[in-house]
Amino acid sequence: MVKPCSHVSSNCSFFCCLFVSSFFVNSFFSLPFPRSEQIEFLLAFKNEFPILKCDFRDSKQKTNSWTSKDVESFDGVFFDYETGAVTKLDLRAACLSGTLSANSSLFRLHQLRYLDLSSNSFDSFSFLPELGKLTDLEVLHLSYMGLSGEIPSSFSSLNRLTELDLSNNEFVGSFSPLLNLSRLSYLYLSNNLFSGCVPCSLLTTMPFLSYLNLGENHFTDSVETLNCSSSSSSNLETLYLNYNHLSGRILEPLSKLTNLKKLYISYQNTTDPINFVSSGFKSLEELDLSGNAISRLNISYSNLKVLLLDNCGINEFPIFIKNQQKLQILYMENNRLKGEVPKWLWSKPSLYALLLSDNSLDSFEGSPVMLLNSSLNVLDLRSNAFRGSLPIISHVFMLVSNNSFTGDIPLSLCDESYLEILDLSHNNFSGSIPRCLSNSSIKYLDLRHNNLTGRLPDLFNNSGSLITLDVSHNQITGKLPRSLTNCTNLEYLNVESNRIADTFPFWMKDLPRLQVIVLRSNMFHGPINSPQQPVSFMQLRIVDISRNQFTGSLPHDYFVNWSTPLISIPPMERKLLYVGVDYSSTYHPSMYLRNKGINMELEKILEAYTIIDLSENKLGGHIPESIGLLKSLVVLNLSNNDFTGHIPSSWANLTRLESLDLSRNQLTGKIPQELATLSFLEYIDVSHNNLTGQIPQGTQFGGQPKSSFEGNLNLCGRPLDHSCFRDKAPEAQESEPSKQEQVLNWKAAAMGYGPGVLFGLAVGQVIYSYKPVLFYKLFRL
Ligand SMILES: *[C@@H]1O[C@H](CO)[C@@H](O)[C@H](O)[C@H]1NC(C)=O
Numbered sequence: 001m002v003k004p005c006s007h008v009s010s011n012c013s014f015f016c017c018l019f020v021s022s023f024f025v026n027s028f029f030s031l032p033f034p035r036s037e038q039i040e041f042l043l044a045f046k047n048e049f050p051i052l053k054c055d056f057r058d059s060k061q062k063t064n065s066w067t068s069k070d071v072e073s074f075d076g077v078f079f080d081y082e083t084g085a086v087t088k089l090d091l092r093a094a095c096l097s098g099t100l101s102a103n104s105s106l107f108r109l110h111q112l113r114y115l116d117l118s119s120n121s122f123d124s125f126s127f128l129p130e131l132g133k134l135t136d137l138e139v140l141h142l143s144y145m146g147l148s149g150e151i152p153s154s155f156s157s158l159n160r161l162t163e164l165d166l167s168n169n170e171f172v173g174s175f176s177p178l179l180n181l182s183r184l185s186y187l188y189l190s191n192n193l194f195s196g197c198v199p200c201s202l203l204t205t206m207p208f209l210s211y212l213n214l215g216e217n218h219f220t221d222s223v224e225t226l227n228c229s230s231s232s233s234s235n236l237e238t239l240y241l242n243y244n245h246l247s248g249r250i251l252e253p254l255s256k257l258t259n260l261k262k263l264y265i266s267y268q269n270t271t272d273p274i275n276f277v278s279s280g281f282k283s284l285e286e287l288d289l290s291g292n293a294i295s296r297l298n299i300s301y302s303n304l305k306v307l308l309l310d311n312c313g314i315n316e317f318p319i320f321i322k323n324q325q326k327l328q329i330l331y332m333e334n335n336r337l338k339g340e341v342p343k344w345l346w347s348k349p350s351l352y353a354l355l356l357s358d359n360s361l362d363s364f365e366g367s368p369v370m371l372l373n374s375s376l377n378v379l380d381l382r383s384n385a386f387r388g389s390l391p392i393i394s395h396v397f398m399l400v401s402n403n404s405f406t407g408d409i410p411l412s413l414c415d416e417s418y419l420e421i422l423d424l425s426h427n428n429f430s431g432s433i434p435r436c437l438s439n440s441s442i443k444y445l446d447l448r449h450n451n452l453t454g455r456l457p458d459l460f461n462n463s464g465s466l467i468t469l470d471v472s473h474n475q476i477t478g479k480l481p482r483s484l485t486n487c488t489n490l491e492y493l494n495v496e497s498n499r500i501a502d503t504f505p506f507w508m509k510d511l512p513r514l515q516v517i518v519l520r521s522n523m524f525h526g527p528i529n530s531p532q533q534p535v536s537f538m539q540l541r542i543v544d545i546s547r548n549q550f551t552g553s554l555p556h557d558y559f560v561n562w563s564t565p566l567i568s569i570p571p572m573e574r575k576l577l578y579v580g581v582d583y584s585s586t587y588h589p590s591m592y593l594r595n596k597g598i599n600m601e602l603e604k605i606l607e608a609y610t611i612i613d614l615s616e617n618k619l620g621g622h623i624p625e626s627i628g629l630l631k632s633l634v635v636l637n638l639s640n641n642d643f644t645g646h647i648p649s650s651w652a653n654l655t656r657l658e659s660l661d662l663s664r665n666q667l668t669g670k671i672p673q674e675l676a677t678l679s680f681l682e683y684i685d686v687s688h689n690n691l692t693g694q695i696p697q698g699t700q701f702g703g704q705p706k707s708s709f710e711g712n713l714n715l716c717g718r719p720l721d722h723s724c725f726r727d728k729a730p731e732a733q734e735s736e737p738s739k740q741e742q743v744l745n746w747k748a749a750a751m752g753y754g755p756g757v758l759f760g761l762a763v764g765q766v767i768y769s770y771k772p773v774l775f776y777k778l779f780r781l
């Protein structure tokens with residue numbers, strides 16, 4: 001199956017995407033003297049694809065604009081300055097589909113030196129051999145095209161190629177057509193169906209090859225593999241072998257590649273643990289062994305800068321790391337490390353990032369002052385067993401959540417002017433939040449699930465930098481500090497489950513980026529409506545003020561200017577909002593919410609996920625008619641209040657609504673028929689009101705449990721037992737679905753109705769698996 005670029009599942013493919021998009025930019029000029037027959041060929045090519053089908057992300061119908069009237073119109077085409085011939089054709093994701101025939105005009109552009117047809121889906125591959133006629137080609141990209149079969153033998157005539165990308169297809173078989181390509185520097189073969197031995201012969205016949213990506217195939221190692229060593233003079237610098245079935249035998253021959261700098265050998269799906277003891281790998285700077293069981297590990301040369309050993313089942317720090325003085329990044333998450341973090345780690349002069357989460361470490365060896373002196377910028381100790389007080393906070397990214405730290409938050413954090421992310425959540429910190437935080441440039445502050453007391457300090461005077469503030473599940477008292485209005489970058493505020501006693505923060509409407517407010521389970525009180533200060537937020541998408549003591553009624557135009565994202569036309573597709581922008585792949589706060597009657601923790605907050613939860617307060621009066629303006633609303637919960645009157649009938653515009661809870665109010669009259677038209681609506685609860693009449697009939701209503709309607713004066717119709725028509729025989733009774741079934745129903749419904757949600761989550765997962773690469777991208781100079 002053809003997969004768009006964003007769905008790749010390994011580091012290497014991600015790299016190649018990046019690489020491709022940045023390569024060759026501006027290498028050629030588009031110039032106004034193309035030869036007329038070249039224009040003809042191009043227009044003929046355009047006409048071969050009258051129907052453009054954009055299946056890939058970031059697709060662009062480049063050929064659409066092509067016209068003989070204007071040279072500039074040839075998007076993706078580069079003409080040679082001197083000869084006027086087309087030398088470069090970049091048609092990546094150009095929405096081409098159908099048949100690219102073997103006699104296509106494309107193959108008449110004989111001077112082509114660069115051709116990119118990636119991410120187009122042609123329905124037959126008969127054109128492939130023809131590419132062998134474009135013998136001037138230096139760069140050829142054919143990734144994500146669903147290509148299958150063997151590499152065509154005609155490719156052996158492309159002996160000027162320096163770069164060939166066949167990745168993310170379903171190629172099988174032999175590499176012999178490539179053996180003639182002696183000028184290749186970059187070869188991408190990842191995510192295909194190649195099997196057998198690692199083709200070391202490539203290294204012998206391609207003296208200039210510096211980048212070889214064989215990841216995500218079915219390679220195994222065997223004795224033949226040993227022939228790799230005969231290519232010790234090779235110039236290979238980067239080798240990807242991740243996601244294959246290699247057992248480690250390959251390592252000895254590879255260790256002879258004297259120029260090899262980067263070796264990625266993560267996630268070999270074999271049962272044998274890898275024994276990586278070598279006196280070779282002279283130049284090795286980056287080594288990725290993640291996801292492999294490792295029996296022994298020792299490399300005698302000490303040039304390593306990046307070492308990835310996460311998910312390896314390692315139970316002690318490999319001692320050879322001690323000699324790696326150039327080490328900058330060390331990943332050892334999700335292993336079986338326990339006890340102390342050794343002292344020698346901190347003294348590494350260049351160590352920049354140390355990721356040790358998901359182990360059982362419990363303390364630091366030596367004086368914590370050493371931590372202050374270390375060169376670390378990123379320290380991740382999440383989900384370990386650290387106890388006692390946190391010695392020091394001295395790093396730009398400091399993540400220690402889900403340990404058992406106790407005591408006060410150390411004041412040393414105030415000396416750290418570069419602190420950007422501080423995650424102390426899920427510990428047992430007590431005392432108050434240090435006032436001096438106002439001097440820091442902190443962006444993400446996550447203190448939830450601790451035992452912090454006192455007021456939320458006025459700590460935001462100087463810091464326009466704050467983006468996320470989460471102090472939920474503590475014992476904070478007092479009021480919300482008004483100085484928060486100075487946090488013009490604030491996007492996310494969560495103070496759930498504290499003892500804050502304040503009025504509704506109308507003043508927050510001045511925060512231009514605020515998207516999420518959660519005030520749930522506190523002692524907020526007073527009206528949420530003010531004639532003096534109309535509620536009007538600029539970017540608010542999620543507001544949960546449930547379980548407080550808000551009172552008063554709401555005028556019928558209450559929601560008219562509520563927030564732009566809520567009343568605007570919803571975006572087509574839900575994307576994930578990564579609250580942490582830079583470190584986003586590993587750091588994002590989650591939030592709890594109740595959707596469809598279920599408490600859930602939303603790990604990553606979906607952009608365009610919109611929620612209004614006013615439940616469990618003392619709000620009264622009528623439900624404002626203007627609720628019908630909140631076009632992008634997904635979850636609405638008004639339950640457990642004192643709302644009276646009829647359910648307004650203005651629902652027709654709320655086409656995104658998935659969950660509606662009006663239960664436990666004093667609503668009277670009928671359930672409006674309009675609700676039956678909302679096709680996304682999967683959960684409805686109107687129980688315990690004074691409603692009467694027939695329950696609107698529609699799939700959404702029929703699928704609800706009886707309990708969603710019980711406790712009303714006089715409701716009738718499915719799913720309740722009593723029919724509205726006395727003279728009619730009672731309808732066949734359906735047994736109420738069990739809890740389990742309900743959950744499954746929602747899941748099924750979500751698949752049917754909300755593919756965006758699942759798509760978003762899938763992408764999130766994939767992005768998460770890119771972590772190491774994003775990391776390099778961010779921190780390498
Ligand atoms: C290619 O050949 C087919 C027949 O094999 C013909 O129908 C088609 O018109 C030709 N296309 C071009 C662009 O010459």
Ligand SMILES: *[C@@H]1O[C@H](CO)[C@@H](O)[C@H](O)[C@H]1NC(C)=O
Nearest residue numbers: 155156157158159180181182
């Ligand atoms: C291999 O390349 C050489 C020139 O470098 C060429 O003469 C020869 O025909 C090519 N072999 C094949 C099978 O195309």
Ligand SMILES: *[C@@H]1O[C@H](CO)[C@@H](O)[C@H](O)[C@H]1NC(C)=O
Nearest residue numbers: 201204223224225226227230
């Ligand atoms: C190694 O390669 C040579 C030719 O380069 C070949 O003759 C030999 O059989 C190969 N050895 C193994 C073990 O495959």
Ligand SMILES: *[C@@H]1O[C@H](CO)[C@@H](O)[C@H](O)[C@H]1NC(C)=O
Nearest residue numbers: 243244245267268269270271
């Ligand atoms: C590992 O290999 C087995 C059989 O070779 C396969 O069933 C399984 O899906 C593979 N696992 C992964 C994570 O690739």
Ligand SMILES: *[C@@H]1O[C@H](CO)[C@@H](O)[C@H](O)[C@H]1NC(C)=O
Nearest residue numbers: 277278279298299300319320
């Ligand atoms: C690692 O290799 C070096 C050099 O080959 C050797 O001196 C050292 O003893 C080895 N360490 C371990 C733990 O095997």
Ligand SMILES: *[C@@H]1O[C@H](CO)[C@@H](O)[C@H](O)[C@H]1NC(C)=O
Nearest residue numbers: 367368369370371372373374
């Ligand atoms: C920290 O580093 C400075 C200079 O780099 C050194 O003088 C001092 O002794 C170090 N402190 C500790 C506790 O190692």
Ligand SMILES: *[C@@H]1O[C@H](CO)[C@@H](O)[C@H](O)[C@H]1NC(C)=O
Nearest residue numbers: 358359383384385402403426
């Ligand atoms: C906290 O850590 C424990 C193990 O130490 C783990 O099982 C659990 O999933 C972690 N919880 C979170 C929220 O990360």
Ligand SMILES: *[C@@H]1O[C@H](CO)[C@@H](O)[C@H](O)[C@H]1NC(C)=O
Nearest residue numbers: 402403404405426427428451
């Ligand atoms: C916090 O302390 C309490 C009581 O001392 C204990 O029950 C709880 O497990 C601790 N929580 C964590 C996350 O260590």
Ligand SMILES: *[C@@H]1O[C@H](CO)[C@@H](O)[C@H](O)[C@H]1NC(C)=O
Nearest residue numbers: 428430431450451452453475
């Ligand atoms: C939280 O702190 C209070 C005193 O400040 C203490 O009485 C209580 O036991 C602590 N709770 C936990 C779970 O540690």
Ligand SMILES: *[C@@H]1O[C@H](CO)[C@@H](O)[C@H](O)[C@H]1NC(C)=O
Nearest residue numbers: 460461462482483484485486
């Ligand atoms: C916002 O910051 C300015 C100075 O940076 C300060 O004078 C002002 O009092 C702050 N506003 C609030 C509400 O604290």
Ligand SMILES: *[C@@H]1O[C@H](CO)[C@@H](O)[C@H](O)[C@H]1NC(C)=O
Nearest residue numbers: 627628629649650651652653
């Ligand atoms: C639906 O939205 C439009 C504005 O886009 C508004 O004029 C209309 O009154 C709304 N309908 C209801 C039933 O609220």
Ligand SMILES: *[C@@H]1O[C@H](CO)[C@@H](O)[C@H](O)[C@H]1NC(C)=O
Nearest residue numbers: 644645666667668689690713
């Ligand atoms: C709802 O019905 C109950 C009795 O069923 C009644 O006591 C109450 O006054 C009614 N409330 C309204 C608002 O009609």
